Amino acid sequence: MLTTVYLIAITAEAMSGALAAGKRQMDMFGVVLIAFITALGGGTVRDMLLGNFPVNWTQHPSYIYLTITAGLMTMVVARFMHRLQQLFLILDAMGLVAFTIIGCNVALALNYDLPVVIMSGVITGIFGGILRDILCNQTPQVLQKELYASVSLLVAGLYLTLHDAGFDHDLTLLASFSCGLALRLIAIRWQLSLPVFSYSPERWQD
C-alpha cells in the first residue's frame, strides 16, 4: 500500500514543483528539473545525510520517468488546476504523510537513534518543498503556512511510538497515515497554524 501511495505522492509533489516553476517563467527544462527535485529531493537529502548510498531514486529509473512525465503533464493541464485544487491538496497531504513514514523506516533500518529517525522522517517529508522554494527564490512556505511540517513531526512521533509499543505493522501504518492525513486536511480547512514568531529588531530598539 505504501508503495502505491508513494507513487501518487511523487506525482503530486512533482506537479506542485512544476507549478512553482511556472510562476517563475522557467523553460520546459526548468519545469521538469524543479518537478524532479520537489518530488525526490527530500529522500535525496535524507540519503546523503544518513550516508545511505546508493541514493534511492538512482536505483529506480521509473521514479525519474514518472516525475518528468508529471512535470510535462502539468504544463498541459495547468489551466484546469484551479478546479482540481481540492484533489491536489489531498494528494499533497498523502505525499507528506507517506514520505514521512518512509523516511522513518529508512533511518530505522540503518539503526540510527530515535531523534535522528524522527528527523529523517521530517526531512523526507518536507525537504522537497523546501528545495523547490529555494530554487524558486522564495522563503520556504512549509515553514510559514498552516500546519505542514508539524504534521510530518506528529506522524513520525506517532508511527515510532506505535512501532516501539509493538503494535502490528499494518495497524501502525494505517493509524499514523490516517491521523496525519486527517490533521493536515483539518489544518487546511480551518487554517490552523502554529504560533508565528515575528521579530523585527527595530521594534524593540525604540
Add this chain to the structure above:
Amino acid sequence: MLTTVYLIAITAEAMSGALAAGKRQMDMFGVVLIAFITALGGGTVRDMLLGNFPVNWTQHPSYIYLTITAGLMTMVVARFMHRLQQLFLILDAMGLVAFTIIGCNVALALNYDLPVVIMSGVITGIFGGILRDILCNQTPQVLQKELYASVSLLVAGLYLTLHDAGFDHDLTLLASFSCGLALRLIAIRWQLSLPVFSYSPERWQD
C-alpha cells in the same frame, strides 16, 4: 584534451561566479567563495549524490588554487569584461559541454543506470551555475534563459548513444563536444529557447 578544456572551463565558471558576487557587492572572500562554488559545485553535488568519495577536487589542490586565482583576477579585469563578452560566452559554453561529458564518465565508471548517467552529466554541467544563483539570491538563470540546460541534456544523450554504439572514444568525444558547443553558440546567437511555462494562479481563477 578533455583535461585542458576542463581547466579552461573551471576558470571561465569561476569568473562567472565572481561577476555574480560582484553584482551583490560581496567582499573579496565572498567573491572567491562564489567563484569556487560556481566552478566546482556541479562536480561536488554529483560526487556527493553518487556516493563518490573522496569528492574530486579534494584530491586536486591545484583546482582550488586555480579557481581562487580566477576569482581574484576577475576583480581586477572586471572593467574590461564587456569587451571580452564574446570570448567569455564561448569559454562558458565549452565548460558546459566538458562538465557534462565528465559527469557522464564518472557515473559510467560507477556502473549507474543510463538515466542516472545522463542526470550525472547534466548535474555536473549546470549545478555550479544553480548554486551560484542560489547564493546570490536570484532565480537560477540556467532554467530561464536560452538553451543551456537542454544543451547539457543533448550532449549527455549524444555522448552515451555514440558510446553504447561502440564508436571510437576520441570520435565520440569530439562529436559530442562539437555538437554541444555549436548548439549552445547557435542558441545564443539566435536567442533560441525552450517553450516557457508561465503560470499565474490568479489568471485562471477569474
Add this chain to the structure above:
Amino acid sequence: MLTTVYLIAITAEAMSGALAAGKRQMDMFGVVLIAFITALGGGTVRDMLLGNFPVNWTQHPSYIYLTITAGLMTMVVARFMHRLQQLFLILDAMGLVAFTIIGCNVALALNYDLPVVIMSGVITGIFGGILRDILCNQTPQVLQKELYASVSLLVAGLYLTLHDAGFDHDLTLLASFSCGLALRLIAIRWQLSLPVFSYSPERWQD
C-alpha cells in the same frame, strides 16, 4: 575546553537562526528548524563533503535537543535581545572560531591535504550562517559584512601553521582561538571589512 565552547557556540548560532526566522514570520516549527540548521549545518555540510559518515550530530542527540531548546527560548527572550546584543556578538564570534578549529581537526583526522583541511575549517565555521540566509531568502551576510569568513580563514591558517610547527596542542589551540576572537571583535568594533567588489555590467557598457 573546546567542547564547552562548542556547546556555547551551537547555542549562540541556534539563537541567531531563530532570530532570522522570526524576521521572516516563520512558525514555531520553522524557527526550530532554522535554529537547528544554523547551528549544525556547517558541520553537516563538512561531513557530507568529506564522506565522514555518520554525520556528527546524528551520534549526539543532545546537540539536537540543545538547538531546539535554544530556538524555542529565543522566541521567549527575543524582546530582550537588543540589550544582550554585545554578549550575543561575542558568543557568535566564539562559535565562529571554535567551529573553524573543529572543522580543521576533522579533516586532519581523515588525512586530507592542507588546502582541503583549511576549507573544511572555513566551511564548518561559516556554512551554518550561509544556509540560514539561503533559507531566509537573503544574500549571505557573512560574505558581505565586516570580517567574518576571513577570520575563519585566518584562524584555520594560524592553527595549522602552529600545528605543523610542532607546538604544544593546548598552546596552539589557545593562540588560534584568542587571535581569531580578538580579530573578530576588533572588526566589529571598528567595522573593518575586506575590499568589496561591486560590479554592475551597465556601468562599463556606456
